[in-house]
Amino acid sequence: MKAFEWQQFLQDQRERHSKVLFTATELANADGGSTGSIRVALQRLVARGVIQRYADGRYGLPGAVRIEDLVPSLDRAAYVTGMYALYRHHIVTQRPSEIRCFTNRRHNRSRVRTTPLGRIVFVCLTSAIYAPPGDSVIAAPEQALCDFVYECRRQRLPPDALVTFRNLDGLDRNRLTAVGSRYPKTIASEVARLITPGRGPCTTPPIAGTVTTDRGKQWAYDSGGEG
Numbered sequence: 001m002k003a004f005e006w007q008q009f010l011q012d013q014r015e016r017h018s019k020v021l022f023t024a025t026e027l028a029n030a031d032g033g034s035t036g037s038i039r040v041a042l043q044r045l046v047a048r049g050v051i052q053r054y055a056d057g058r059y060g061l062p063g064a065v066r067i068e069d070l071v072p073s074l075d076r077a078a079y080v081t082g083m084y085a086l087y088r089h090h091i092v093t094q095r096p097s098e099i100r101c102f103t104n105r106r107h108n109r110s111r112v113r114t115t116p117l118g119r120i121v122f123v124c125l126t127s128a129i130y131a132p133p134g135d136s137v138i139a140a141p142e143q144a145l146c147d148f149v150y151e152c153r154r155q156r157l158p159p160d161a162l163v164t165f166r167n168l169d170g171l172d173r174n175r176l177t178a179v180g181s182r183y184p185k186t187i188a189s190e191v192a193r194l195i196t197p198g199r200g201p202c203t204t205p206p207i208a209g210t211v212t213t214d215r216g217k218q219w220a221y222d223s224g225g226e227g
Contacts, residue, residue, distance in 0.1 A: 001031055003050045010051070010061045020064045021073050024057050055115050067117050068137040071101055074113060078103035078122055079132050082151055083163065085144035091171075092163040102139075102147065104130050123151075128182040142175045146183055149190045160194060168195045 001009065009030060013019045022030075028038035042059060045051040052062040054070055071078050078101040086092045099118045106124045113120040129150060133139050139147065152159040176195070180188040 003045060003048060006045060006050055007061070010064075014061065014064060020066075021054065021058055021060045021069050023073075024059070027059060052116060054117065055113055065117070067099055067120075070115065070117060071099075071120065071137055074120070075101070075103050075105055075107070075122060077105050077132070079137055079139055081139035081144045081147040083148050084118075085139045086141065086148055086163075088138055089141040089144065089167075091141050091145065091167055092165055094163050100151070102130055131179075131182065140175070142171055143179050145171070145176070145194070146179050146187060146191055149194070150183055150187050153187060153190065159190065165194065169197075171195060 010020075010022075013022075024035055024038055024042065027042065028035045031038055031041070033041075042051060042053070046053050046059075049062060051059050052065070053059055054065050055074060058070065058073055060069075067080060067084075071080055080088075080099060080101050082100040083092060083094075083096040084099045087095050097119060099120045101120060101122050102125055103122050104124065104126060105122075107122045111122050111124075113122075129147070131143065133143065138144075149159050152162065173195075176191065180191055
């Protein structure tokens, strides 16, 4: 297919089937050629801005793919949570440079993916803390807050020293209680402190962990597992 035919094909798939992300194999089948030949064609199309490469072997129209489209294509067991989910729910004001996803699968060398949508980090968990939302790829704000606090405490960092919270009064307290029951008591205590008006400083002891910062602004830890 020529460039304009590829644009028409991708737009048609988006409008008719809400499909915005494609593998190289799917595009080869659509073109009636081999995977090898389509990869050469894709290099040209990407260079011309007709198609965008969102991850290894994942392509779509420029600007058409959202993080909730991309993450399931990389790991069907993963969901977006923590600071990025809080940002999407308007609970924090800062937009994180990392998109942290909880999963029950180990990614080994592919744990960190650099994409046009941001740096995606897969965090493997095997405990009850891993709880896919079910109806969405992005965790609800109550779950995202608990996950964010959990990660902060593992790094010995007070959550409210990293971000500016807002709209905490809009969280569902019953859901927070139910979600919080899956976490260590220190996490539930910290969440309770954060949602209390006029909250004081953090006093609960942190979970053991190692602090790693990115130029003093962003933070991350080596999370091949829960350990």
